[in-house]
Amino acid sequence: MSKRYVVQTFGCQMNEHDSERIAGLLESDGYEKTNDQSDADVIVLNTCCIRENADNKLYGALGNMKRLKDKNPDLQIMVGGCLAQKDKEMIQQKAGHVDVVFGTHNVHRAGELLNQARSSGPVTEIWEAADPDEAFASALPAKPELDYKAWLTIQVGCDNSCAFCIVPSVRGEEISRPAEDIVAEAERLAGAGVSEITLLGQNVNSYGRDLALKARHAGNPDVKLRPAFANLLRSVAAVEGIRRLRYTSPHPKDMTTDVFEAMAQTPAVMPHLHFPLQSGSNAILKAMHRGYTAQRYLEKLAEARETIPDLAVTTDIIVGFPGESEEDFQATMAVAAEARFDHAFTFVYSPRPGTEAAQLSDVFCDPAEVKERFARLRTVIERNALAHNLARVGVIDEVMVEGPSKTDSDRLTGRTGQNKLVHFPKPDGPLRAGSYATVKVTEGHTSYLVGELVEITARATHRTRIAVL
Ligand code: SAH
Ligand code: SF4
Ligand code: F3S
Numbered sequence: 001m002s003k004r005y006v007v008q009t010f011g012c013q014m015n016e017h018d019s020e021r022i023a024g025l026l027e028s029d030g031y032e033k034t035n036d037q038s039d040a041d042v043i044v045l046n047t048c049c050i051r052e053n054a055d056n057k058l059y060g061a062l063g064n065m066k067r068l069k070d071k072n073p074d075l076q077i078m079v080g081g082c083l084a085q086k087d088k089e090m091i092q093q094k095a096g097h098v099d100v101v102f103g104t105h106n107v108h109r110a111g112e113l114l115n116q117a118r119s120s121g122p123v124t125e126i127w128e129a130a131d132p133d134e135a136f137a138s139a140l141p142a143k144p145e146l147d148y149k150a151w152l153t154i155q156v157g158c159d160n161s162c163a164f165c166i167v168p169s170v171r172g173e174e175i176s177r178p179a180e181d182i183v184a185e186a187e188r189l190a191g192a193g194v195s196e197i198t199l200l201g202q203n204v205n206s207y208g209r210d211l212a213l214k215a216r217h218a219g220n221p222d223v224k225l226r227p228a229f230a231n232l233l234r235s236v237a238a239v240e241g242i243r244r245l246r247y248t249s250p251h252p253k254d255m256t257t258d259v260f261e262a263m264a265q266t267p268a269v270m271p272h273l274h275f276p277l278q279s280g281s282n283a284i285l286k287a288m289h290r291g292y293t294a295q296r297y298l299e300k301l302a303e304a305r306e307t308i309p310d311l312a313v314t315t316d317i318i319v320g321f322p323g324e325s326e327e328d329f330q331a332t333m334a335v336a337a338e339a340r341f342d343h344a345f346t347f348v349y350s351p352r353p354g355t356e357a358a359q360l361s362d363v364f365c366d367p368a369e370v371k372e373r374f375a376r377l378r379t380v381i382e383r384n385a386l387a388h389n390l391a392r393v394g395v396i397d398e399v400m401v402e403g404p405s406k407t408d409s410d411r412l413t414g415r416t417g418q419n420k421l422v423h424f425p426k427p428d429g430p431l432r433a434g435s436y437a438t439v440k441v442t443e444g445h446t447s448y449l450v451g452e453l454v455e456i457t458a459r460a461t462h463r464t465r466i467a468v469l
Contacts, residue, residue, distance in 0.1 A: 003041040004034040010057060011048025013200050013248065014171070015081055017142075017151040018107050019046045022080065024141035025111045033143075038068060042076045042114065047083035049166055051350035058083050062095040069097045076100070076114060080107065082170040086353070088126050098122065104171055105130045129172050130156060136177045147462040148434025149244075149400070150194045154182050154232065155201030159210075160251065162278075163288050164321060166352040167202055174203065176211050179228075183235050190241030193462025195434065196400060197236060199247040205229045205254045227258035237268035243436070243458070244400065244417070245269045249276060249316075253291035255300050260307040272419040273304055276316040280335030281328035284321050288357075294335050301339055312342040312388070312418035319377060320349040320370035322360035329373050336380045342388045342418065343447070344381045348374055382446050389420065389444030396440050396454055397422070403433040414439065421448040427456070434460030 005026045009019040022044055023033065034040050045061060048054040058079070069075050078100040079091050085103035092098050099117040102110060105127035117123045136153055144150055158167050159174040186197055201207060208228025215223040237245045245268045250259070252275055263269045275297075279285050282293045292300075305311050317332060336344070348370055351358035399414030399422050406413070411423045412431065416439075424439050431437065436458040439451035 002030055002032045004039055005031040005042040005044065006034050006037055006040040007044040007046060008037075008061065009046045010054055011046070011050065011082060013151055013198070014153070014156075014202075015046050015048060016145070017153060017200060018081065018104070019044075020142045020144050020151070021107055022046065022110050023143035025108070026114075027143050028141045029111045029114075037065070038071075041074065042078065043068075044078045044080060044110070047079060047081035049083040049086045049170060049352070051347065052352075053350070055083060059094060062091075062098065066095070066097050076117060078102070078110065078114065080104075080110065082166070085126060085170040086166065089124050092122055092124055096122075100124075101126070103127055106134075108134050130175060132175055136181065144194075146433075147192070148194055148460055149196035149198070150189050151200050152182060152185055152189070152197050152236075153177065153201065154199045154204060154247075155207050158202035159206070160203060160291075161289055161356070163356040164318060164349060164352070166355055169354055171202065174206065174210055176208050176228075178211065179208070179232055179235060182232065183239065186236045186239045186242060190239050193241075193434070193460065195241060195436075195458075195461075196244035196246070197242055199232070199236065199245070201247075202249065203251045203254065204247050205250040205256070205259055207232060226256060227262070230256075230258040230262035233259070233262045233269055234266055237266045241461075242268055246272060246419070248274050250274070251291075252276065252297050252300055255304075257303065257307070260304050264308045270417045270419065271308055271311045272314070272417070273308070273311055274314045274316075275301060275304070277332075277335065277339070278316060278318050279321060279324070279328070280332035281324070282331070284324055284328050284332075287323060288321060294331060298335065298338060310418070312420065313339065314343045314345070314419075315339070315341050316345045316347065317377065318347050318349050319374045320365040320367075322349070322351075322357050322365065323363040324349075324365055324373075329377075333377060333380055336377060337384075340384045340388070341381060342420070343385050346374060346377055346381065386444065386446045389446065389449055391444070392420070392441045392449055393444050394441065396438050397451070398436055398438050398457060399424075399451075401431055401433055401435045401437060401460075416449070422451050423448060424451045424453050427453055431456060432460040434462055 007019045009015050047058045076099045080102045084101050091101045100113045101124040103126040155176045157172040157174045212223045212225045280294045397416040399416050401414045405411035405423045412426050414422050437456045438454040441449050441451045443450035
């Protein structure tokens with residue numbers, strides 16, 4: 001019987017996508033996937049360190065794994081990802097039962113490190129920077145979680161220096177992937193039946209800046225910095241079979257009209273913009289080094305809504321950044337009310353080692369006050385979310401079917417172009433995940449819609465993998 005592996009992923013889409021690559025590497029070494037840790041020969045934890053509770057989660061999970069390893073001494077435990085990049089040798093110091101620690105720049109080495117640990121004992125290998133030839137690992141076999149929609153990395157790392165954020169230190173400098181490689185990967189995915197692609201990067205609208213600068217240094221002074229991202233959207237959307245194109249995350253300071261125009265003029269680019277605000281106070285935005293004011297943010301948002309019909313907008317907001325006063329927080333509440341987001345991810349500020357804001361401990365906010373502000377902000381966010389979703393009632397939206405609803409097996413769940421979740425009754429015949437259907441919205445709730453099926457518009461074309469027993 002072949003050996004089994006399980007990958008547990010923490011953190012963002014970058015990590016989810018890296019996990020697909022780790023799975024692909026292990027499968028090409030003959031491992032088979034299992035969902036049960038107690039049945040696995042290899043457990044991979046792909047970690048995140050964006051907030052402190054992400055750290056705690058890993059060390060908690062590792063504690064539980066000690067028992068599994070006591071029962072099965074042949075079990076190998078691997079820890080990769082951003083927290084591994086941050087904590088390095090400390091992981092094996094804290095959890096001696098970990099066999100392999102690898103970082104964000106050497107994902108492609110996972111299989112080899114596993115073999116090395118088996119023959120010569122525990123190993124930690126962290127690279128301090130990406131090897132540009134390996135950064136995208138497009139040649140790496142990947143084992144996508146889903147056959148009909150896919151992530152596509154266009155850029156790794158981040159060249160910004162938001163004062164709260166640990167990502168630049170664990171993901172390194174920004175490197176863009178050549179557009180030809182991205183389009184070629186989109187073509188390969190479309191050929192396999194994928195119809196929805198999400199372009200991934202920490203700051204997608206600065207895509208190509210590094211490539212253009214390199215070309216200029218190489219003696220090509222006419223190379224333009226823009227509109228690389230807008231052009232990329234158009235080129236990927238033009239790939240035959242790509243019905244839906246999304247991207248995440250753009251940075252408001254780098255957002256330009258050409259991107260909004262490309263979104264508006266390219267029907268395959270879905271009408272959803274994730275536009276991270278972080279704070280509505282100009283003083284806090286300045287301390288965060290975000291590079292825009294609240295007014296500028298709102299102007300760009302207004303431009304996006306004017307340019308792109310039926311646009312849904314989501315955001316990220318941090319509550320309790322060091323020095324945030326009640327007045328600063330009121331400014332965030334006012335911008336959130338004015339921006340009328342469809343949805344927002346809200347976070348309590350968490351000091352991260354090595355970041356500028358973590359040194360501002362003399363002005364850290366009172367946790368009880370932050371908790372109370374957080375609850376007040378949620379009220380505004382949820383009120384707007386409900387209003388947007390109620391306004392969809394009566395609208396006919398096309399959804400991509402994602403499978404049976406998690407709470408009611410008589411219903412299917414899908415996502416609209418705006419990326420809203422819709423539950424609707426199952427039709428009589430089969431309707432595979434990855435198919436498209438139009439749905440008339442009948443109810444709007446804070447975090448989902450309910451609708452009724454109007455018509456099946458496209459059947460999924462991907463081949464279903466049949467497990468070989
Ligand atoms: N590159 C993305 C952000 C990735 S991190 C971007 O710029 O949009 C996702 C979100 O986590 C951020 O937008 C921010 O809201 C939140 N975040 C990052 N660091 C944080 C910290 N130290 N404490 C609380 N939230 C944080
Ligand atoms: Fe972090 Fe800012 Fe870079 Fe986003 S843009 S990853 S928040 S440093
Ligand atoms: Fe976490 Fe790393 Fe993503 S820190 S949010 S997994 S880039």
